[in-house]
Structure formats: C-alpha cells, structure tokens
Amino acid sequence: EAQVTQNPRYLITVTGKKLTVTCSQNMNHEYMSWYRQDPGLGLRQIYYSMNVEVTDKGDVPEGYKVSRKEKRNFPLILESPSPNQTSLYFCASSGGGSYGYTFGSGTRLTVV
Amino acid sequence: SQKIEQNSEALNIQEGKTATLTCNYTNYSPAYLQWYRQDPGRGPVFLLLIRENEKEKRKERLKVTFDTTLKQSLFHITASQPADSATYLCALGSGGYNKLIFGAGTRLAVHP
Numbered sequence: 079e080a081q082v083t084q085n086p087r088y089l090i091t092v093t094g095k096k097l098t099v100t101c102s103q104n105m106n107h108e109y110m111s112w113y114r115q116d117p118g119l120g121l122r123q124i125y126y127s128m129n130v131e132v133t134d135k136g137d138v139p140e141g142y143k144v145s146r147k148e149k150r151n152f153p154l155i156l157e158s159p160s161p162n163q164t165s166l167y168f169c170a171s172s173g174g175g176s177y178g179y180t181f182g183s184g185t186r187l188t189v190v
Numbered sequence: 191s192q193k194i195e196q197n198s199e200a201l202n203i204q205e206g207k208t209a210t211l212t213c214n215y216t217n218y219s220p221a222y223l224q225w226y227r228q229d230p231g232r233g234p235v236f237l238l239l240i241r242e243n244e245k246e247k248r249k250e251r252l253k254v255t256f257d258t259t260l261k262q263s264l265f266h267i268t269a270s271q272p273a274d275s276a277t278y279l280c281a282l283g284s285g286g287y288n289k290l291i292f293g294a295g296t297r298l299a300v301h302p
Binding site: 082111113118119120121122123126136137168170176177178179180181182183184 | 198224226231232233234235236237239279281289290291292293294295
C-alpha cells in the first residue's frame with residue numbers, strides 16, 4: 079500500500095530533550111515536506127526537500143532541523159524542544175505533476 | 191505578505207444540495223491550486239489540482255474553478271452526502287512542488 083509513515087503517533091516530552099520524528103514513504107517520491115498544524119492557523123510548512131541532500135526552509139523553520147540522506151526518509155529533529163512547539167505534525171510526499179501530496183497520519187507532540 | 195482566506199465559519203447544508211466552498215488569496219500568483227479533505231485527527235487527503243491556465247476541473251461529484259483575475263477558487267460538491275462532512279483545505283503553489291501554502295480550511299457539515 080502506498081503510504082507515508084510517521085512515528086511516533088503521540089509523544090509527550092520535556093523542554094530541552096532532543097527528539098526525532100521519523101517519516102518514510104514507499105512511493106519513490108522526490109518531494110517531501112513537514113508541516114505543523116495549530117488551531118486557527120492551518121498547516122504551516124516547516125521544511126521541504128526536493129530530492130536527496132536538497133532541503134530548504136519553509137515558513138516556520140526555527141527550532142527544527144531535517145535531513146534527506148535517502149529518498150524515502152525525511153526525519154524531523156527538534157534539538158531543544160520548547161512548549162511553543164506543541165502541535166500536530168504532518169509529513170507529506172509528492173511525485174509532482176498533477177498529483178498532490180500524500181500525508182502521513184500525523185504526530186501529536188506535547189512539550190511540557 | 192501572501193494570504194489565503196477560507197470561510198472560517200462552518201458551512202451547514204442539507205443532504206442532496208450542492209456545497210460551495212470559497213478560497214481567496216492575495217499577494218500571490220500561484221501556478222496551481224489544490225484542494226484537500228481532512229477528517230478530525232487525520233492527515234489531509236488530496237482531491238483535485240487545477241492549474242492557472244485551467245478554468246474548471248471535475249472529478250465525479252467534485253468541481254473546482256480557478257479565477258486568477260478574481261484571485262479566487264470555488265470548490266463544489268454536488269448531491270452532497272453526510273459522508274462529505276469534513277474540513278476542506280485549499281493550497282496554493284508556484285513553480286515546483288516545494289512550497290505549498292495552505293488555507294486554514296472550511297468545515298462542511300452535511301445534514302440528513
């Protein structure tokens with residue numbers, strides 16, 4: 079089944095403790111992206127990648143890092159999480175053309 | 191700055207009627223526009239893409255229009271069903287598939 083897999087689905091952590099949210103897609107897509115979704119603000123892009131080793135900042139990159147060492151994986155790293163990073167996070171991938179993004183199931187992160 | 195506006199109030203309609211959702215944008219010249227459906231606690235699901243040189247696109251009971259002069263897209267669901275109840279997001283992109291900007295979404299409720 080074609081899908082984007084994120085892990086974990088739920089995570090509660092403490093301020094300052096480094097964490098990684100994994101994202102993997104099995105569709106051989108070139109484009110991958112991370113979004114966060116907050117009530118009333120909609121989906122905001124954190125980082126995106128156009129291919130292996132090619133990444134760039136989205137609209138809200140502060141406090142986040144990404145890497146794209148393999149085509150299928152695009153992990154999101156929070157080096158020192160803070161409470162304002164409490165949010166619902168989505169990873170997505172696309173092959174371009176007339177196809178939209180395929181989203182993962184989301185990771186609900188709470189930083190206390 | 192770029193801005194995308196979708197009706198923040200929920201749209202309530204009767205089963206069998208046509209639902210029409212609006213997406214307006216400013217300070218942007220998108221090359222394409224996408225519509226997604228999102229159910230509570232789940233990732234968005236891609237529905238349709240329309241390019242700047244296309245006026246209208248259809249897929250089964252869905253129809254999207256794109257007016258670059260008015261800077262507006264309309265999303266129609268004909269013969270609506272309670273199963274169509276969800277939040278619908280519009281997203282604008284330019285050039286490649288790297289930068290996709292989402293609206294906050296409109297919640298649609300179809301009543302039997």
